[in-house]
Amino acid sequence: MARRSPVRVVGSRLLQALPVILLATFMVFALLKLVPGDIAVTLAGDNATDARIAEIKNIYGLDRPFLVQYGAWLGKVAQGDLSQSLLSGEKVADSIGRAFPNTLLIVVIAMLLALLTGIPMGVLAAIKPNGWVDKAVSLIASLGVAIPGFWLAMILVAEFSLKLNWLPATGAKAFSASPVEAVRHALLPGIAIAAYGMAEVARQLRGALLEVLSSQYVRTLHAKGLSMSRILWQHGLKNVSVNLLTIISLLVNRMLAATVVIEAVFAIPGLGSLIVRGAIQRDFPIVQGVVFTMVVVVIAVNLVTDLLCAAVDPRIEQ
């Protein structure tokens, strides 16, 4: 069985991604049109006449059939243009370009924290299943899964910002301008999101490692005279790396989604805040643009994960 070249694999995967992008943006567009409220009313200002509203609808093409509007948006996207905000007139691509780094920093910090805490927890729990370490890890993991991120976020703000005054409670700083300040601002939201990730990494890794450690080939490794640490760190971790990569890719998606609420709590001008504002104001190009960006990120992460999985596990056919 000859392996296909990575270029062709990526190419075919990107082709498969097109329907996903179409479906996701179409559904969000349809939902926005279904909910009551109209941006034309907002644009027309207070005490506007029906005629004025109709005129504005005509200017922005909001009176055209639903499918035509979606088609027009899609046509622009195909040419690399995410169009403009209906309210501010700013290019959606510029808004996203400004907001995305803030969100990305939170997700990166959350992911690093989740892995740095979750991996040791999972490994320690798997070494002695049902021991007290395992029980403690499973308790912490249950808490991590059960505690809502926004609640944890408010507790963190109350404790570390308002009471101890260690970290800023709200806002964001550009990473390029001041990396330290940017990280300080992103730390609390990162922790709030990381709690769930840590729990998930610890639980999944424990399960996967236990399965590996109980497998026949681990007995062979013992019979060959390998030490437990060599079995665990060399054979164990390589065997669970596929599980770990899968967890990471799922977590990226989940964490991206979680930023929507967390950014609201911390008043961070990221993608989440942008899409919330866009949705409230029925500024559909903004919403569509953010959804499009998120879908592309998710697809890219999944693609990279699949390529990495195939690289570490020879049994996976690309």
Add this chain to the structure above:
Amino acid sequence: MGAGEPAQRGAEGAREGARPLLQVRGLGIRFKTTHGVWQATRKIDFDIAPGERVGIVGESGCGKTITGLSILRLLPGNFAGLDGKILFDGVDLASCSARQMRAIRGKRIAMIFQEPMSALDPVFTVGHQIAETLRVHSDIGYEEARAKTLEMLRRVGIASPERRIDDYPHQLSGGMRQRVMIAASLICGPQLLIADEPTTALDVTVQAQILELLRDISETSHTALMLITHDLGVVAETCTRMITMYAGEVIEDAAVDEALVRPLHPYTSGLLRSLPHLSPRHGRLPSIPGRVPSITDMPNGCRFRARCAHAAKGCEAEQTLQDAGGGRRVRCWRFAELNLPGALHPPETAATGRVARQ
């Protein structure tokens, strides 16, 4: 092939004063379950001489595999304790530290398992896994380890090893994987190879090749072989001596040629009679009624007596593994009066019997 030959060999060994490579003495293995601690094997006694090929036979659940694993101290997690001694080259393995055991595993005593599919790590190349045994036990450079691995692959009969060394286990056939397992276990030149049902998962033609390979390697490199199997045909083809186990005890120990012709224990006789290719062609294949008693419900006295056609008053007494003469041992007080059928006819009629069947 004289029936007395292996016994003579044993006697020669004794004359030279050669110490057995492995001496298992009074080995008992206990396991804990939710209902308490159970004795899985008890008072296991046997020797294996250097270069000797010994088959351990018996039905499933009679303690063969556990005995094999206990020699390398690879017992599963619910293991509760071990009695007796496992003397390997004079050192009691039962009281070795974990570090001492690691130095012995793979280097002086190696073990191969039933399922070559699941016994190899799927995400490392076979070359890596063979060389790993070598690298764990010696300071050896990459190039040298690779050269030795290639040589070993050639030795176990893998065609074009240069191509196969970088393959992953899933790219090989079952027979090739078992050859790789054998290569990984033999690369450090162990004195004893424990093979737990090494051919059970393989198809018949491959089975014969693997058995021949094991026998050949044992002969040429003087590696003792402890072959654990439920298949008496495998023992007949490969081994010189046969130890029969039943319900956690050794019940018979004899040279293969003798045991096949004239078993002394009714259980061994029953096993031999139920071999399809050794029994008469017509008629119903004989089988042993009943099943091995559960570990939680061991009878007193002879553990086989509930299934034994020759059970009599006196069998409820504790049975000892007694000397039966000619280097044979049996755990049955009636062995002298019973004239039990084996799988083969006595030597003088064996030839005619075989012709008649064809």
